[in-house]
Amino acid sequence: MKKAHSKKIFFGWWVLAALCSIYATVNGIVTLSLKRFYPSLIETFGWTQSEVTQPISIFYFIIAFLTPFIGAALDRGNPKRIILAGATLILIGLVGMSQMSSLNHFMAIYIVFSFGVAGAGMASSMYILTRWFRRHRGKAVGILLLGGSLGAAFFNKVTGDAIDMIGWQNTTLLLAVLAFLFMIIPWTLVRTDPSEKGLFPDGIERNSGHKSIQDGPSLAQAFRSPELYLIFLTTAALWFCIIGFGQHQDIFFQKELGLSSSKVTNVGSALFLFGVVGKLIFGFLSDSFNKKSIMAWSILLLIIGNLVLYIIAIKTIELSPYWYAFTYGIAYSGVFTMIQIMIAxxxxxxxxxxxxxxxxxxxxxxxVAGIVVLGKMSDYSGSYVTSIQLMIGLCLTALILFLLVRVKSRSTLIGNKKD
Structure with missing residues (x-):
């Protein structure tokens, strides 16, 4: 009698776990937790709000021009090696930051970070994930992106507490050690394609009816679709607000509202933890309901989050910043998740x-525009109130634009194969 074998866990879930760890570290440290250094750097070097956020603006600007080249390299190269190269540059940047002594030095470090994040960040992880998952893509994307929120919550807390205890220079070295543990070691589990393990997407059989990875529009075909331009405008307006204010968040709460450093750290961690909830909720909902409707609801929730932030800023009603963390955390993570799912x-x-x-x-x-414009507006007016008003208007505009998007079938998007 043959011995029964238990069903093995699909290896794609292990790949997803590794990508989660890598993305959690890249996103958690470089793009979301290093802003905890801003108040200390302002105090140490006497920089202004716009000066201390200038390097991150350059960082995003460089990534903007690197990303198309990374995308092309992913289509024809080895995504796993691209991730390793990016992770290595991030480690170099963190060690170099501990020796920082000037604004130019700070900018140079962020240039290194830009190359690192371009290689080890979202594009590479999403590229690999879409090869491993089709039927469960919504869940997989939600899980991947919640890694970013978990990493942000963890590293934001570690960074804030460490700065208070051991100073900002030593904190960068601590982050470098943690980055090695959470990026390089999990990287060994990553495989670019299920065929490398003799598998197919979702662990299914080849004859299950799933479309080939070769199905899909070309770049030229995509650019002939008006939906792509509406998506450009919608997501640009949203990222102007989300990333733009995200880099000013700690300055707003600590310098303008006068919250203690520890409370600012806790509010930031709460924001990212609620982001975990948002990514899970919207990721799972996208596999069961109309994706366009779910995306629209996430944008509406982001508008509500901005309204809560506005009430906190004008101080006419006493409102805890944790209400902002709750609404904004779920909203921005939902928006982020749904954008990635719809594009894939x-x-x-x-x-x-x-x-x-x-x-x-x-x-x-x-x-980049959001970081610069919101910083300049706050410097000019002495407050972030007008910046928040601008964000509310842009999010409303994004919702209207997105409602104009008609989600076509893939066959319509692909069109004539002769293209």
């Missing part, structure tokens, strides 16, 4: 890397 749903295929690279470039340029 519409454009995955042989040109997915290039198309994703173009979308990320547009979003990154909008992020």
């Amino acid at each position: 749903e519409l454009y995955s295929g042989p040109s997915y890397g290039k198309i994703l690279g173009v979308v990320l470039t547009i979003d990154t340029l909008a992020s």
Whole structure:
């Protein structure tokens, strides 16, 4: 009698776990937790709000131009090696930051970070994930992106507490050690394609009816679709607000509202923890309900989050900043998740890397604009109130633009194969 064998866990889930750890570290440290250094750097070097956020603006600007090249490299190269190269540059940047002595030095470090994040960040992880998952893509994307929120919550707390205890220079070295543990070691589990393990997407059989990875529009076909331009405008407006204010959040709460450093740290961690909830909720909902409707609801929730932030800023009503963390955390994570899912749903295929690279470039340029404009507005007016009013208007505009998007079938998007 043959011995029964238990069903093995699909290896794609292990790949997803590794990508989660890497993305959690890249996103958690470089793009979301290093802003905890801003108040200390302002105090140490006497920089202004716009000066201390200038390097991150350059960082996003460089990423915007690197991303299309990374996308093209992903389509024809080795994503796993690209991730390793990026992770290594991030480690170099963190060690170099501990020796920082001037604003130019700070900018140089962020240039290194930009190359690192371009290689080890969202584009590479999403590219690999879309090869491993089709039927469970919504869940997989939600889980991947919640890694970013978990990493942000963890590293934000570690960074804030460590700065208070051991100073900002030693904190950068601590982050370098943690980055090695959470990026390089999990990287060994990553495989670019299920075929490397003799598997198929979702662990299913080849004859299950799933479309080939070669199905999907080319870059030229995608650019002939008006929906792509509406997506450009929608996501650009959203990233202007989300990333733009995200880099000013700690300055707003600590310098303008006068909250203690520890409370600012806790509010930031709460924001990211609620982001975990948002990514899970919206990721799972996207596999069961109309994706466009779910995306629209996430934008509406972001508008509510901005209104809560506005009430906190004008101080006419005493409102805890944790209400902002709750509404904004769930909202921005839902928006982020749904954007990635919809782009993968519409454009995955042989040109997915290039198309994703173009979308990320547009979003990154909008992020740069948000960081610069919101900083300049706050410097000029002495408050973030007008900046928040601008964000409310842009989010309303994004919702209207997105409602104009008609989500077509993949066959319509692909069109004539002779293209």
